[in-house]
Amino acid sequence: MGDTITETLAVEVWRGRDEGQFETFEVPHRESQTVLDVVTWIQRNAEPALAYRFACRVGMCGSCAMTVNGRPRWTCRTHVSEVLDGGRLRIEPLANLPRIKDLVCDLTPFFEKWQTARGRFEPSATRHDPMVPVSTESPERRAADAGIECINCAVCYAACDVVRWNPDYVGPAALNRAWTLVNDERDGDRNGVLQAVSQAGGCHSCHTHASCLEHCPVGLNPTAGIAGLKRLTALAAFGGGD
Amino acid sequence: MLEARLYLLQRATALLLAPLVVVHLVVILLAVRGGLSAAEILARTQGSTVWAAFYGVFVIAVALHAPIGLRNLLGEWLGWRDGSRDLAVLVFGLALLGLGLRAVWGVTT
Incomplete structure (x- = not known):
């Protein structure tokens, strides 16, 4: 120094x-x-x-x-x-x-939207159950790993045009968190995450401007995660995942 | 899952409309440059199941695609996000469908 x-x-x-x-x-x-x-x-x-x-x-x-x-x-x-x-x-x-x-x-709306997007882990087992081995090589685990280092700084949220236009939009950080959870095989309610991000203001509001990718200080790619959520929710919407 | 369905429907109709719009524009250019009169064009379209099917699908795709896009625009630009917006774009879509199919009926029968 x-x-x-x-x-x-x-x-x-x-x-x-x-x-x-x-x-x-x-x-x-x-x-x-x-x-x-x-x-x-x-x-x-x-x-x-x-x-x-x-x-x-x-x-x-x-x-x-x-x-x-x-x-x-x-x-x-x-x-x-x-x-x-x-x-x-x-x-x-x-x-x-x-x-x-x-x-x-005030970051309250930012964190409330994490909840709206069901951005919290729902356990599928208790502490008394044996540990489930998770392969670090599986495509799902790799996708989750790519998004999991978010530090909740709200830089992506502040950079997002869609957040500015639509106060209901949950934003890139919440959707990135949701994406890591639908790829986490230990989560007990992954369909619930897809339901949550398919509401008004969910992942389908994203215009793929990629400002979150551009501004994320830790180099995450929420845009890719949101695209993944759009893919999975589209499949679920027409595949009886209602 | 309404948002997911609308999202996918908008993309699917966009995929459908891309080639239809190209054919539509090319046919207009060829017909006009070829010097066809309205009567000559009608002579070709009337009784044609091919053109009836082509523009029938075109109109249905537009009537699905445009209201979904308009719904998003109204939500983002005007902040109109409640149920009355859905009703308004539904009326808009039905109007497109009605007027479009009426036009297809008019030139192919």
Whole structure:
């Protein structure tokens, strides 16, 4: 970690809730500085009342996502040097979510939609049953593995046009979770997942813009999972899976 | 599973319409460039079960495809997502079906 101050950054930060304005702060630019470092510097040195959210600082917890120069990003793993636009940095809360204060959003709708999409594991056995061997080589397990590292940061949700147009749409993260569950042979109600994602606002609302794929900070492909759900639900809809 | 069925029906009718629309456009271009009059075109279509079947399938596919797309547009652009939207696009689809089949009947019988 270098500490060399090379210049000063002009950082515009959203202050307020739905009504508010950008406030500009002069922040020392350091080597290997992340956007989260910048926000933390402001909160510690310039504006103690600035509200923002973070926890792990290493890209695991998914709590520090914000809109940086117009794009949703995980701020703890976003280097300032990668996103600077003519020496400017504009930081806002995530889009498509209710705002609470400054850079903090209310993620309740995001997580409620995980439930709507039945994005929770339903056990098919108890702890007293023997462990069921799951082949890591099966196509289903591979599909589940490809989507399972989601950190719930809501970057895909903020990047999705369909979420913006249709408040009922459950969004890429919830559908990605549903996709991992229909491919999990240990789940006891995989047909229930297909039912859940076939409601209005489910996987068929997706326009395959692939913004979730483009923006996902951990490199997941929710678009592919949603396409898989469309395939399975189409088969179920005409194959007596009602 | 209504959404899944509508989704699949829209895709299936799109698959069907793609070649039908191409044939439809090519025939129009050839007929007009060939200098056929309306009477000459009608002479070819009247009594033709092939054209009746072609445009009959065409109209049915359109009457299924267009209302589903319109339903999505109304939901996303106007926020109209309740049951009255389904009723409105159903009426729209039946109108397309009625007018279309009437036209097919008119030129093939």
